[in-house]
Amino acid sequence: MSALLHIRKSTSKAARVATGAALLTVMAGGVVGITSHKDITLAVDGKVQQISTMAFSVDRVLREQGYRPSDADEVLPGLTEDVKAGQTIVYNRHKTLTLNIDGKTSTVETTATNVREILDENGYEDALAHPQNFGADSVPLTGGLVQVTLPKKVRVTDGTNTFRTNVAARTVADVLKGTGKPLTGLDKVKPAPNTPIRPGMRIVVTRIRTEESTVTEKFSATPVTKEDPTLVKDRKVVEDEGKPGTSKVTYRLTIVNGTVTEREKLGSTVVTEPVPATVRIGTKDGAPYVAAGSVWDQLAQCEATGNWAINTGNGFYGGVQFDQNTWERWGGLEYAPRADLATREEQIAIASKTQAAQGWGAWPSCSSKLGLN
Known part of the structure; x- marks a missing residue:
């Protein structure tokens, strides 16, 4: 039987008073416990x-x-x-940790709770502006290592853009990340990405991209050739120009700093077929060979500085300055539409016919200088 139950069953006045005192004490103790919580x-x-x-x-x-x-x-x-x-x-709590400032270490006693407070306590306000110094911000009680990288001014040439920046970075790669332009894909950088940063360093980034491009291109079929005995050997006359075809061509482009440096053909699909051109090729023997240093070379030197293909637009053409009428009259069209389009030997062949008919007087000034009259 419990004590409380026993007290409740007591019938004497003294017992009842005692019970009341006991209950009062218990209740008072309860109030004290509640108010102290x-x-x-x-x-x-x-x-x-x-x-x-x-x-x-x-x-x-x-x-x-x-x-x-x-x-x-x-x-x-x-x-x-x-x-x-x-x-x-x-x-x-008190903490003992190692503070590493750009590779220089020291032991620090502190009650700081995070890296920001440690930097502030030790006079590194500049480093507070660079969140990359914080990492995991809590500080361990023992054996902690706080690495701080002070800001350094560097020059960055990124592709075609050059700028200067003041950044708290340990390596070249960190600088590029800090500027929001990390290396990607095939990009290259000098010095190497893991190179430690020093004040005044110059960093050069080459941005390299590859992409595929499909374009429409024209292409020609192999010409159909016909031998023509009325044309001088190796002369070509286009009888029918034909018509180019079109195709879709896919290339892989290599782009360096925004400029295409390589173009690799990956494949093509014909859209329209081409119509081949028809070309006549001469088989008739041409003008005979003339050794260098001939009188005609001397005349050409005087008339046209030795340039057999000259066309100054003054109405006279080639090494010995034919006008168009003379060229056509003595058979020049057998070789070419104009004298400047004919070979040296062909011009000499027509010049020989002209000289036979008109004498050296066809070139009065230069023939006189050369003593040919």
């Missing part, structure tokens, strides 16, 4: 949690949570301070 905020090394406690001091709260603050730790408010409902307790 507090909800507070606890922030440990930057990590915040809501807890409930009956502890009356900051030290007691921390001990309830399994922490044993040392003199090197930071506790706000102090360990002996009273705890009130709704209060925030900040507990930042």
Whole structure:
């Protein structure tokens, strides 16, 4: 039988008074317990949690949570301070870590909870503007390594665009990522991507792309040739020009810094078939060979600076300056439409006919200079 049940069954006045006192004591104790229970905020090394406690001091709260603050730790408010409902307790533990600034290391004692605070404590405000310095922002209690890269000015030539930038980057690849233009695909960079950055460095990026392009192109069929005994040997006359066909041609293009540098044909599909041209080719013997240094070469040197293909637009053509009438009258059309379109030997052949009919007087000035009259 319980004590409470036993007290309730007592009938004496004294017992009833005792029972009342016992109940009053129990109830009063219950009220004290309820009023001592507090909800507070606890922030440990930057990590915040809501807890409930009956502890009356900051030290007691921390001990309830399994922490044993040392003199090197930071506790706000102090360990002996009273705890009130709704209060925030900040507990930042002491940490020993290695600080690496551009490869130079030092040991740091701190209660900072993140890398930003560590940089601020150690005077590296410039590095705070560069989020790539932070990485995982929390700081371990022991063995931590904080690597800081200070901003450096570099010159970047990216394709056809050159600019300067001040960036906290460890390597060339990091610089390009930091500027929003990382290497992709076939891109190349000098120095190599893993090269450490130094102030004043020049970085040259070559952007390389490949793509396929399909275009419509014209193409011709192999001409149909016919021998013509009325034409001088190897002379060609187009009898029918024919008609080109069309095809869809696919190329692989290599584009370097925006300029196409290679064009590889991958394949083609005929759209319309071509009509071949018809060409007559002469078989008749042409003008006889004339050795260099002949009188005709001397005359051509005087008349046309030795240029047998000259056409200045003054109405005279070729090495010995035929006018069109003379060229046609003495059979020049057998060789070419104009003298400047004929070979040296062919021009000499027509010049010989002209000289036989008109004498050297057909070229009065130069023949006189050469003493041919």
